[in-house]
Amino acid sequence: MTQFRTRAKVAETAMRSVFDATPLQRNAHLSQRYGAEIYLKREDLTPVRSYKLRGAFNAMRKVLSADSTKDLFVCASAGNHAQGVAYMCRHFGVRGVIFMPVTTPQQKVFKTEVFGGESIEVRLVGDYFDDTLAAAQAYCAQASGTFLSPFDDPDVIEGQASVGVEIENQLRRAPDRVVLPVGGGGLSAGVTQYFGDACRFTLVEPEGGQSLAAALHAGTPTTLAHVDSFVDGAAVARIGETTFQALKTIDPSDVLAAPEDRICSTILEILNVEGIVLEPAGALAIDALRDIQDEIKGKTVVCVTSGGNFDFERLNEVKERSQRYEGLKKYFILRLPQRPGALKEFLGILGPEDDIARFEYLKKSARNFGSVLIGIETKNPANFERIFGELDALGMTYTDITQDETLAQFVI
Numbered sequence: 232m233t234q235f236r237t238r239a240k241v242a243e244t245a246m247r248s249v250f251d252a253t254p255l256q257r258n259a260h261l262s263q264r265y266g267a268e269i270y271l272k273r274e275d276l277t278p279v280r281s282y283k284l285r286g287a288f289n290a291m292r293k294v295l296s297a298d299s300t301k302d303l304f305v306c307a308s309a310g311n312h313a314q315g316v317a318y319m320c321r322h323f324g325v326r327g328v329i330f331m332p333v334t335t336p337q338q339k340v341f342k343t344e345v346f347g348g349e350s351i352e353v354r355l356v357g358d359y360f361d362d363t364l365a366a367a368q369a370y371c372a373q374a375s376g377t378f379l380s381p382f383d384d385p386d387v388i389e390g391q392a393s394v395g396v397e398i399e400n401q402l403r404r405a406p407d408r409v410v411l412p413v414g415g416g417g418l419s420a421g422v423t424q425y426f427g428d429a430c431r432f433t434l435v436e437p438e439g440g441q442s443l444a445a446a447l448h449a450g451t452p453t454t455l456a457h458v459d460s461f462v463d464g465a466a467v468a469r470i471g472e473t474t475f476q477a478l479k480t481i482d483p484s485d486v487l488a489a490p491e492d493r494i495c496s497t498i499l500e501i502l503n504v505e506g507i508v509l510e511p512a513g514a515l516a517i518d519a520l521r522d523i524q525d526e527i528k529g530k531t532v533v534c535v536t537s538g539g540n541f542d543f544e545r546l547n548e549v550k551e552r553s554q555r556y557e558g559l560k561k562y563f564i565l566r567l568p569q570r571p572g573a574l575k576e577f578l579g580i581l582g583p584e585d586d587i588a589r590f591e592y593l594k595k596s597a598r599n600f601g602s603v604l605i606g607i608e609t610k611n612p613a614n615f616e617r618i619f620g621e622l623d624a625l626g627m628t629y630t631d632i633t634q635d636e637t638l639a640q641f642v643i
Contacts, residue, residue, distance in 0.1 A: 235424050239392035242289045246393060249288060249322055250278050253394075255401040255533070260504055265520055266528040270406070272398055275513050275539025279346060281464070282394055282537055283315035286417055287379060289390025291319050294377050302326055303376035307367035309335045309360060311464055311538055312381035317347030327351035328376070330367035332360055338542055382417030383471030392421030398533055405429035407530040410523075412436075412515035412537050413443050413486070414465035416474030422535070424477050434481060435519040437462035437511070438488040442470040447483045451475070461491045464512025464538050489518045492556035495549045498541075513538040555633055558612030560588065565603040566628040567592070580621045584610040 243252075254273045261269040274282040294301050306316045307330040320327030327347055331340060333355045343353055354370075357363040371378045380387055399405055405426055410433045411419045419434050426432075436443055439459020446452045454469045470478070494511050497518040501507045509517075516534035520527070554560035567573050574592075581587070589606030609615065622629055 233424075233427070235389070235392070236427075238389050239396050239421070239425050242285075242292075242390050243393035243396040245292060246285065246288055246390075249319075250284070252397045252401070253277055255398060258505070261517065261520065261534075265524050265532075268531040269520070270402070270531070270533045271507075271517070272394060272533055272535045274394065274535060274537050275507070275509060279311065279314040279318050280539040281311035281315065281510075281513075282391060282418060282535075283311040283381070284318050285315075285393050286382070286384075286387035286390035286421075287312070287315040287319045288322075289393075290379055290384060290386040291323055291325070291377075293386050295323060295325070301377055303328070303374055304379055305367055305371040305374070305376040306330070306379040306381070307360070307364040308381055309363075309463070310339055311540060312379075313339070313343045313353075314346050314540070316379055317343045317351045320350040321346065321348050325350065328354060328367075328370065328374075330354050330356050330363050330370070332357050332363045334358055336542060336544075338544075339540075342540075380471075382415030382420075383473045384417075385473060388417050388421045388424070388474065388477065390421070391418045392425040394418065394535060395422040395425035398422075399426075402531070402533070406533045407431065408433060408523075408527060408532045410435065410516040410519055410532060410534045412465050412512050412535065413470075414440075414467045414512065415471045416443060416478055417471070418535070418537060419443075420471075420474040420477035423481070432481065432485055433516075433519055433523055434478075434486045435489050435515040436486065437465050437494070437515065438490045440466040440468070441486075441488050442467050443475075443478060443481075444483065444486050444488065446470045446475050447479065447481065447486065450479075459491060462494060462511040462515070464510055464540075465515060487519050487522050489515055489522075490556065492552040493521075494518050495553040496556055498549055499553050507536070508539050508541050509536055510538045510541045513541075554608065558615070559610070560606065560608045561615055561631060561633045562589065562604070562606045563629045563631045563633070565605055565622075566600045567603050568627075569599055569601050576625060577622075577627070580618055580625075581607070582609075582614060582617070584614055585618065 253276050256271050258269050258271050302325045304327045309332050313329045356366040408431045413419045413434045413436045452470050452475050458466050458468045460466045494514050497514045513536045586608045588608045591604040
């Protein structure tokens with residue numbers, strides 16, 4: 232047994248004084264679909280609805296074991312890490328100062344304050360996370376506190392490895408494959424080190440934040456020029472230095488990118504079929520099963536659902552993006568003749584499964600044509616072939632803007 236495995240087991244045992252092991256549940260729906268034994272490691276069921284309290288617990292435990300006079304811990308986070316640190320500050324009876332961007336949704340600020348109680352103080356600083364992080368680190372140095380990294384710390388990685396310890400204990404062996412989400416790399420670095428060569432891994436990043444793939448390609452951590460923040464729990468511009476040392480031997484073919492719109496379909500499917508609420512990062516591992524389905528038939532596969540802190544104010548956006556990905560909703564700009572009966576001709580094209588979800592028309596008296604922004608929902612993607620075919624037959628000019636992200640930001 233390696234020293235890392237031993238330390239991870241010690242960390243996992245110590246955690247039982249704070250919270251129970253999360254369930255490892257066989258999922259009949261996914262198992263039947265993929266012809267495999269699919270298990271979900273339900274990290275969305277921890278006290279803070281994510282695995283982040285594991286790393287926070289282990290790092291704080293070690294600091295306090297080495298020096299019990301340490302009483303100030305500082306972190307910067309807009310989400311799950313903040314909540315994990317807050318929870319553990321309350322558990323250990325120490326002070327915590329948690330820096331969050333000014334733009335953090337009030338719901339996340341409130342939950343952090345609830346978990347930490349009187350043990351913590353939340354400071355809202357900066358519009359962007361880089362500013363928040365700089366402020367947190369400057370304060371930590373000035374106040375002689377202990378800074379808690381969300382992922383790039385050996386003790387945090389060791390704490391996240393407790394997920395692997397529990398999987399092995401609950402399954403009574405190593406699975407054939409573990410599917411893990413990747414953001415900064417703390418969870419994946421911990422679990423891959425714990426299992427080593429005992430199983431195969433699939434690591435999943437959001438398509439708009441492939442920091443591990445970029446690092447593997449460059450041979451060193453690289454800062455992405457742009458990150459899509461939709462999968463906020465895994466949208467990291469740069470993989471950690473320490474985490475990359477644990478992940479640098481991963482085969483790049485085992486690192487997958489999940490499209491953000493497809494993740495939305497997975498979130499809705501798991502919610503509607505299983506009643507499980509997952510945040511976008513928490514759905515990454517399940518979403519990736521589509522990409523490896525030919526490789527996992529007959530295998531035992533564990534997907535780590537890393538978090539369930541989903542803000543239901545985002546549900547309409549998730550549904551919208553899912554419909555666009557599945558081809559069930561399209562937006563287009565129609566050049567409509569400004570004459571009586573033209574609109575009626577267009578409406579006659581729509582079938583019983585088609586519904587107008589958006590219609591904006593501005594009549595301009597000095598022009599022969601007017602532009603109409605139209606959104607249509609349908610029950611079968613093939614219906615759009617018929618709709619566009621009939622528009623062509625009528626000689627109506629239109630532009631499909633469904634996948635035009637620049638236009639979508641302003642008009643959809």
